[in-house]
Amino acid sequence: MAAILSEPAAAQLRAQLQNAVIQCSDRCLSQSAKWAAEILNSFQETTLVDGSETEPDSSMSDASPSDEDVFILHDPIEVALEKKELPRYLLAKAYFDCREFDRCAAIFLPANVAKGPIRTSSPIHPQSIGKGKRKATMPTEKRSIAVSLVGISQKALFLSLYAKYMSGEKRKDEESEMILGPADGGVTVNKELNDVSKILEDWFSYRNTAGGMDSNGGGWLEYLYGIVLAKNKNERLAKKWLLESVRVYPYNWGAWVELSSLLATSDELSAVIEQVPPNIMAFIFHIYSSQELYQSTDRVHANLNEIESIFPTSSFLKTQRALLYYHSKDFEEAESIFSDLLQTDPYRIDSLDNYSNILYVLDLKPKLAFLAQLATATDKFRPETCCVVGNYFSLKSEHEKAVMYFRRALMLDRNFLSAWTLMGHEYVEMKNTHAAIESYRRAVDVNRKDYRAWYGLGQTYEVLEMHSYALFYYQRAASLRPYDPKMWMAVGQSFGRVGKCANGIRSYKRALVAGSYYDTGAGSGFGNQDGLGAGILDPEVLYQIALLYERSQDNEECAAYMELTLAQEEGPEDQDTSDTTVESIGVGVTPTTSKARMWLAKWEYSQGGFQRSMELANELCQDGVEVEDAKALVRDIRARVEKGYGGQGMKKQVDAVEKRYVRST
Structure with missing residues (x-):
């Protein structure tokens, strides 16, 4: 993708983003509409290949692509249905905006469908969907439901089923009651999922039969079906339907986010990228998913530079860069970007929980106090705000108050990942291991890619001296962060405690290799190095390797690693051939080198x-x-x-x- 767009391409992209804001807003997808609007307003106006600017009132600035380019609906039947039901649709949308989800669903759905469970004698399995148009036999009851939905536009059907889904989510939160209470967690479920799933299965099956409805509905129902399948833990099919959704309409950012949440490895991401059309949304999705998978590579940063040349003032893209630095432990650079974002958009609450984590790690209490005051003054009932305040109290060692604010964040959004993980950390500080384990488990239920929660589980079981459990969770954390030496040190320590010295030695050596990928400062013991033996190695890791060799009765190797540990006091010598000066960059005398x-x-x-x-x-x-x-x-x-x-x-x-x-x- 070219970093500089021609004017026709820029006009087309601008029109597509404008259309995305309208389409998402019409379907009450507020977060997707907000994302598209922010990206649209960060668009670089000067995008001509020859470098000339377009005047705001010029004819070129009003240029718009064809209807096909902005994904305007072509089906005359759908257009007629939408026009006919417009007053009712506006009423349904108003009910949705007022969070009256059941009233919204009842506007268009038949009474027997809107009220409750659909019972079918022969359900259609999703595995049979999407294999081309063919004649399908269907039970009478299911056929009657499909036929009853034919008179509804796909836009109205989406809003109705989405309202039904949201109604189930609302009731689930109400029934869950207190955080970490007896009814919290997997006990309560969204009771509307099966109904919405069966309606969509029926609708897609009827659409694919001979003489069924036009298949081009804009990808919105496919998006909703993917969400429902993901909630029901059918991730393989959810990924398939979300891919179909972004193929049909790539400018629904919510579909890309849901798709990203189903990817566990960078290999899965590469496979998905090969299946989606090459467009700017797929490009942004690749950057976002790489950040979510902690892939802070030179290639990702180069891609981010390229996309920022088109959207130079995008807060979203700047946040992605800050998070990439955060994941690679370059906290100062990440803090600088977040600080600039706070100055340009002081009322933006998004991702402030991550900024507060960075300030916590850097021990910048005054800045964290200011951030907590600013976020509270802007919107005290946002989960991000509660996490910022919770981190502030945690930094002051007021752990009970910190837990109170993390609980408040979860009352506002039970799927807010940061709050679960941070609350687990606080419970560890308070020696409440049972509550810590539950918090971390809920965090990994929300996002299996959260290595901090896996690592926290390992630490908690280590405190309980359940070292086999700790080893399992540390290994999960290390698989998510293979270039983080801290993860491999924990794995090596756990292997040593369960008596697997050879595996422990390999893990500690992996920590030495991983240390070459991060420049975490002098205090960490890891620095930039080209490989083993170049630069400073962590004396603690070398010492632990030596002890494991001693336990394995290999005293010669043990002595060699003890000598290597001792050598880190002086470190390698930088010889300047111009004036023959020698500078020592070793760690000096430490308790570990003294033990060696x-x-x-x-x-x-x-x-x-x-x-x-x-x-x-x-x-x-x-x-x-x-x-x-x-x-x-x-x-x-x-x-x-x-x-x-x-x-x-x-x-x-x-x-x-x-x-x-x-x-x-």
Whole structure:
């Protein structure tokens, strides 16, 4: 896709986005309409290939593509039906906007369909749908339902069934009552799902029969059917129908978001991209899904640069870039982008929960306090606002208040992922492991790609000393974040605790490799490196590998990794050939390197290397770590040498080592 559009292409894209706002608004898809409107208003006006600007009142600025290009409905029967039912449709839409979903559904649906369960003697299975037009035999009762829907336009049918679906969601939330209560979770379900699903199955089956209705309905009913199938955990078919929806009408952003939620890996994303038409919406979808899958690669950033040249002021695209930096642990860059967004659009609440997470990690309490005040003044009853305030109280170590606000966020939206995960973190701080596990489980129910919830489950079971369970959840987190060293360190630790030393060693080595992908600052122990042995390695990981080799009775490998741990104090030397200056970039003396030095001193002692053992022990005495053990080892070495072990030459060497360290102190 070209980064610079010709004027006809720009006019076509502008008209398509305008049409998307109208189409989504007419069907009460408010979030999709808002997204399309924001993207439309961030459109770069100067998009001519020759670089010239289009005057606002020029004839080119009024150019619009053909009806086919903006997906205007062509079916004369549908047009006539929509015109005929317009007054009733406006009434139904008004009821929907007032959240009177049952009244909305009852405007167009027959009474027996609108009120309650449809019972069919021979249901049509969705596997048989979409295989071309053919004559199909249908039970009389189902045929009567399909025929009763023929007089309704597809637009009215969508709004009615969507209202029925929303009515079920509303009742489900009302019946769930308190958060994490006995009726919360999988106990309560949307009781309208089966009805809506059966109506749509019947409608699609009738449409595909010989003499049925025109199949081009704009992709809206396909979108609704995909949502219903996804809610019923039939993800394979849901993906199929959502793909059909975006093929027919690609400018419904809600369909792309639902499709993205069904993708678990980057391979699945690649397979989906091959099945959708190459257009600007598919391009944006690829960026969005890559961010959701934590794929913060150079290619994704390049694609984002390309699309931002068309929509340079898009808050959505800037947020995606900030989240990409956030996932790659470049918190300062992500904070800078969010800060700029806050200045340009201070009333925008979307994604402020992610911004508050970044401020929490950076320990920027004043900024987080200001963000909490700003969000509360804008809209205190948004789940994002509640999460911002909850993070503020968490940073102040007021965990009970933090939980109260995360619960408030979930009362507003039970599927708000951030609140479930953050509430789990708070319960861990409060030592309430049962509530923490439930919170994390609800988080992964909402989004299986939330590695923080999987990692939190692993930590909680580790506290309970249920290490096999912890290992399982850590592995799930590591599969989602394969280049995060922290995940692999947790996996390696769990393997060690369940006695699988070889697997633990491999996991820790994977952590060393993963550390080369992140520059997480000096405090983390991981830095940019080209591979193993280049740059600074985390001494803690090296030390743990050495201990696992020791448990495996491989003392030679253990000693090699202890030496490598010790080498991280100095680090690799940067030799400047111009003036032969040498700069050390090591981690310095740490408790971990001191423990490695102690182990090596004892190892050399056991192997008869008294001189090296004495050197290491004296270094420990100078470092001020493991001092008592080091002094005891020095006394043992002196006693053995005085008894004649190692001969007179060894005694002279040990004496020389002691004199050297006495002078240096």
